[in-house]
Amino acid sequence: MMKDQSLRQSFLGPHSEDVFKASKIGFIGLGGGGSHIVQQWAHLGGGNFTIIDFDVIEATNLNRLVGATLEDVKNSELKTSIAKRVIKNINPDADVKVFNKPWQEVSDQLRDCDLIFGCVDSYQARRDLEIFCRRFLTPYIDIGMDVYEMENGYSISGQVIMSIPGSICMHCMQYLREDLLEKEAARYGDAGGKPQVVWPNGILASTAVGLAVQLLNPWHPNPPGSVYLEYDGVTNTINVSPRMEYLAHTQCHHFFNTEGMGDPFYLLRSKK
Amino acid sequence: MVADDMIDEITELFCDEAHVMEEAGITYLYLPDLHMPMGNNPPMQDALLSLNPRDGYPTRLFLSTPIPGKGSNWSIHNILGKSWHTISWNYVEFNGRLADVLANHLKAFA
Amino acid sequence: MKIAFKMTDRFLKIVRTDLNRRHPYAAERVGFIACTVTPLPNEGWIIMANEYHPVADEDYLNDWTVGAMMGPAAIRKALQIAYSSGKSMFHVHMHEHSGRPRFSKVDLSESQKFIPDFWNVQPDIPHGTLLLSHNEVVGMCWVPDQPIIQSVTDITITGSPLLRFWRNA
Numbered sequence: 001m002m003k004d005q006s007l008r009q010s011f012l013g014p015h016s017e018d019v020f021k022a023s024k025i026g027f028i029g030l031g032g033g034g035s036h037i038v039q040q041w042a043h044l045g046g047g048n049f050t051i052i053d054f055d056v057i058e059a060t061n062l063n064r065l066v067g068a069t070l071e072d073v074k075n076s077e078l079k080t081s082i083a084k085r086v087i088k089n090i091n092p093d094a095d096v097k098v099f100n101k102p103w104q105e106v107s108d109q110l111r112d113c114d115l116i117f118g119c120v121d122s123y124q125a126r127r128d129l130e131i132f133c134r135r136f137l138t139p140y141i142d143i144g145m146d147v148y149e150m151e152n153g154y155s156i157s158g159q160v161i162m163s164i165p166g167s168i169c170m171h172c173m174q175y176l177r178e179d180l181l182e183k184e185a186a187r188y189g190d191a192g193g194k195p196q197v198v199w200p201n202g203i204l205a206s207t208a209v210g211l212a213v214q215l216l217n218p219w220h221p222n223p224p225g226s227v228y229l230e231y232d233g234v235t236n237t238i239n240v241s242p243r244m245e246y247l248a249h250t251q252c253h254h255f256f257n258t259e260g261m262g263d264p265f266y267l268l269r270s271k272k
Numbered sequence: 273m274v275a276d277d278m279i280d281e282i283t284e285l286f287c288d289e290a291h292v293m294e295e296a297g298i299t300y301l302y303l304p305d306l307h308m309p310m311g312n313n314p315p316m317q318d319a320l321l322s323l324n325p326r327d328g329y330p331t332r333l334f335l336s337t338p339i340p341g342k343g344s345n346w347s348i349h350n351i352l353g354k355s356w357h358t359i360s361w362n363y364v365e366f367n368g369r370l371a372d373v374l375a376n377h378l379k380a381f382a
Numbered sequence: 383m384k385i386a387f388k389m390t391d392r393f394l395k396i397v398r399t400d401l402n403r404r405h406p407y408a409a410e411r412v413g414f415i416a417c418t419v420t421p422l423p424n425e426g427w428i429i430m431a432n433e434y435h436p437v438a439d440e441d442y443l444n445d446w447t448v449g450a451m452m453g454p455a456a457i458r459k460a461l462q463i464a465y466s467s468g469k470s471m472f473h474v475h476m477h478e479h480s481g482r483p484r485f486s487k488v489d490l491s492e493s494q495k496f497i498p499d500f501w502n503v504q505p506d507i508p509h510g511t512l513l514l515s516h517n518e519v520v521g522m523c524w525v526p527d528q529p530i531i532q533s534v535t536d537i538t539i540t541g542s543p544l545l546r547f548w549r550n551a
Contacts, residue, residue: 019546022546022548023546102348102355103350104348104349104350104355104356105348105355107350107353107354107355108353108422108423109423111353111420111422111423111428112384112386112422112426112428112536114538114544114546115544124327124347124349128349128350128351129350131295131296131350131351132350132353134296135295135353136353136388136420136428136430137388137389137390137430137538137540138540139540139544164540164541164542165390165540166390166391166392166393166540166541167541167542178325178327178328181326181327181328182327182328183328184327185327185328185329185360186328214542214543215542215543215544216543216544216546217543218543223542223543224542225541225542226542254296254297255296256297257294257295258294258295258296259390260388260389260390260418260430260431260432261418261430261432262353262418262419262420262428262430263353263354263420263421264293264352264353265302265352265353265354266419266420266421267418267419267468267469268291268302353420
């Protein structure tokens with residue numbers, strides 16, 4: 001018997017409540033994008049959260065960090081605390097594991113996730129996260145946005161990418177490229193105070209959540225596989241990237257010797 | 273890519289074991305308990321040496337623990353499922369002798 | 383204890399294709415999956431399918447009392463794979479129906495005869511057996527230092543959609 005709060009999403013099927021409750025989801029980065037995703041997943045009935053962010057909220061985050069209050073800023077509250085509060089206020093029974101460290105340091109906690117959302121702010125972090133997800137056969141959904149100054153104003157753009165092991169990856173999609181990683185490394189990770197606003201984050205987060213629901217509990221016979229969606233904040237559209245057209249029959253070769261290999265150091269120890 | 277005699281030289285000079293490992297097209301040399309130059313704390317730690325170009329670095333040394341006061345622009349990465357720390361110490365080419373590569377990276381911690 | 387087993391949908395398709403092949407005299411086919419094994423931080427394991435090794439036609443015994451009976455050569459080859467690769471071995475076979483399959487008494491008694499042998503070559507990691515139906519998967523796992531055979535609690539087929547089979551669902 002479905003709970004009242006799930007009745008309006010009953011079209012997702014009689015087992016959807018169980019799926020959302022039992023699926024273990026990783027949320028990496030709880031800023032503008034991640035905070036949206038966490039809130040939506042809690043509303044869906046998500047029951048098993050692993051939330052990771054080492055940062056505290058600052059005043060400049062308040063324009064977009066869902067669930068954050070002025071009091072949180074005054075208290076330099078951890079972003080994970082804000083996220084946990086949001087989750088628990090919607091679903092008190094949710095199991096929320098909190099890690100206030102860089103995800104790279106606590107990645108063992110992500111090994112058995114059913115899906116990981118990445119809301120990080122560097123290509124390198126995305127690259128490392130995708131490799132990690134491939135290592136543990138975990139689907140990865142990435143979001144991000146950018147604001148660019150142009151001659152006559154600003155352009156807002158963003159992406160939602162779903163990378164499923166066994167299928168094309170962010171390198172295949174050319175979203176991750178060696179030249180971009182090299183340029184970023186040369187800046188020593190200084191992303192600066194990049195412009196960020198709430199509504200594109202909301203659009204991207206909602207799209208990401210929709211992809212996740214389609215993956216875990218499809219309501220239509222043909223859920224998408226690995227996909228690269230591009231957001232244009234000027235025309236207010238999200239479209240499948242034109243690059244996907246060339247990837248229809250591509251087999252990913254970027255994770256040979258990596259996909260599904262688990263912890264290679266454990267294998268090394270056990271071989272001794 | 274990594275001949276046995278190169279590995280032997282590494283294990284003679286720098287640490288007791290060395291293992292070739294691969295991830296996403298990059299070859300790494302895993303060096304458990306690498307002896308760091310004198311004055312470093314900890315004096316030994318696990319390390320990874322990447323042997324292919326990655327992020328604009330032809331080779332790069334990653335350590336399991338950052339070392340305060342040594343190197344600059346420390347960054348954290350997740351490689352082979354674990355966290356690793358590295359500095360901005362570039363342009364160490366793999367010119368054929370692995371021991372040279374490692375020695376050149378360790379200069380940053382001298 | 384959480385014992386999670388994962389494989390890609392492409393891998394499962396390879397396994398099913400092989401198990402569906404007719405055998406000259408055995409009623410069904412069996413195979414072995416070599417898997418990587420990683421411990422989970424709070425007890426438990428994640429086991430991931432890596433390579434599929436069908437049992438060769440000539441390595442079946444001609445035994446009409448059961449669907450398929452492996453000969454000693456089949457088990458020897460599987461032990462060799464475990465020894466040289468350092469991987470966990472999961473025996474796999476299929477029942478011809480839809481819905482949740484159940485291990486028969488014969489399935490379990492036969493598995494008990496050879497699965498623990500894998501500890502002779504790879505002692506510190508779990509080994510086990512998977513059973514497929516047309517649309518579901520279940521598994522049993524022999525875990526070191528555990529006196530009772532464990533159910534594989536979570537089976538995930540990674541693809542789109544993501545297929546999940548929970549032991550207690």
